[in-house]
Structures are given as C-alpha cells and as structure tokens.
Amino acid sequence: MEILKHSRRIKELLDLKEDLVILIGDSGRQYIEQHKKDNKPQNGAYTYWNNTIAIIDEKLVGTLAHEMRHAYQYENKERYGYKFSRKTQVIVNxxxxxxxxxxAKERDANLFALKYLIKNTKNYLHILKYIFKCLDGYFSLCVVKCLKL
Structure with a gap:
C-alpha cells in the first residue's frame, strides 16, 4: 500500500475532520528543515497551526501514523487535555x-503507530522500531517520576 493510501486509511481510522496537507520526500524534508526546533534529525513533523504533516521518505508509514495521531490529538485536545504551543522548545539537555x-502525546502517538504498523504492514523493522519507541516512552516516564523532573 502506498503512503497516500495509508494516509487515507489512517484519516478514516482516526475520524479526522480537518483536511491535512501531507508533504512527502524532498518537499517534506525541506518543510522539516524550515520548522524543526533543533539540529537533531527528524523523519517527520506535524504543525497544527497549518495542519501540515511532513515525512522525509514514503517508506516511513510508522512516522506518518505517528504524525497523524498528533493531528488527532490536536483535534481532540479539549477531550484529552493536550496542550499545544507555537513556542519553539529547543531541547538542550x-x-x-x-x-x-x-x-503523554508522544507515548500515545508511538503506540498508535505501532498498532497501525502491526495491523497494516509487514515491515518488521519499522514495527521493531516502534516497539522500542514505546518502551523508551514508558521507561522515560519512570525516570521522570523517580527523579521528579
């Protein structure tokens, strides 16, 4: 299934009301470079103020699912208590x-991407990547609570 078919399927699964602008490949890479918060490499991004998702490669279906889940979170922010801010947060430590x-937003988006990949692809490397992302999120949550960060 090509990535645009995946985007339609995910939009349907999430019952997204708003139309998304989805940039893939070079246009996605350029968009991410213009909007990224720091120098770390990024495979994808979602900007809520213009409802745009950018993905650097059409093979990154998990990244697409992850970013579309952020669009869902934004559409349902009052329901779940998610906060969104245009203030650039540069991660420095x-x-x-x-x-x-x-x-909560990252853990939710990673878990959604993992479930989507398992049900809709046979890309075991991407599935494994999202298994580790989910484990990383829950491990990090333990660290935050234990160290009272």
Missing part, C-alpha cells in the same frame, strides 16, 4: 529529552 519522550 537530557532532562528535557526524557520529559519529551515520556510525554
């Missing part, structure tokens, strides 16, 4: 990295 990975 390990505490901020751990808090970001442990955040």
């Amino acid at each position: 390990w505490r901020e990295v751990v808090k970001y990975i442990a955040s």
Whole structure:
C-alpha cells in the first residue's frame, strides 16, 4: 500500500475532520528543515497551526501514523487535555529529552503507530522500531517520576 493510501486509511481510522496537507520526500524534508526546533534529525513533523504533516521518505508509514495521531490529538485536545504551543522548545539537555519522550502525546502517538504498523504492514523493522519507541516512552516516564523532573 502506498503512503497516500495509508494516509487515507489512517484519516478514516482516526475520524479526522480537518483536511491535512501531507508533504512527502524532498518537499517534506525541506518543510522539516524550515520548522524543526533543533539540529537533531527528524523523519517527520506535524504543525497544527497549518495542519501540515511532513515525512522525509514514503517508506516511513510508522512516522506518518505517528504524525497523524498528533493531528488527532490536536483535534481532540479539549477531550484529552493536550496542550499545544507555537513556542519553539529547543531541547538542550537530557532532562528535557526524557520529559519529551515520556510525554503523554508522544507515548500515545508511538503506540498508535505501532498498532497501525502491526495491523497494516509487514515491515518488521519499522514495527521493531516502534516497539522500542514505546518502551523508551514508558521507561522515560519512570525516570521522570523517580527523579521528579
């Protein structure tokens, strides 16, 4: 299934009301470079203020699912209590990295991507990547709570 078919399927699964702009490949890479918060490499991004998702490669279906889940979170922010801010958050130390990975939004988006990949693809490397992302999120949550970050 090509990535645009996946995007339609995910939009249907999440019952997204708003139309998304989805940039893939070079246009996605350029968009991410213009909007990224720091120098770390990114495979994808979602900007809520213009409802745009950017993905650097059409093979990254898990990244697409992850970013589309962020669009769902934004559409349902009152229901779930998610907060969104245009203020650029530059992650400068390990505490901020751990808090970001442990955040409810990231854990939810990673878990959604994992479930989507398992049910809709046979890309076992991407499935494994999201298994580790989910474990990383829950481990980071333990660190945040234990160290009271």
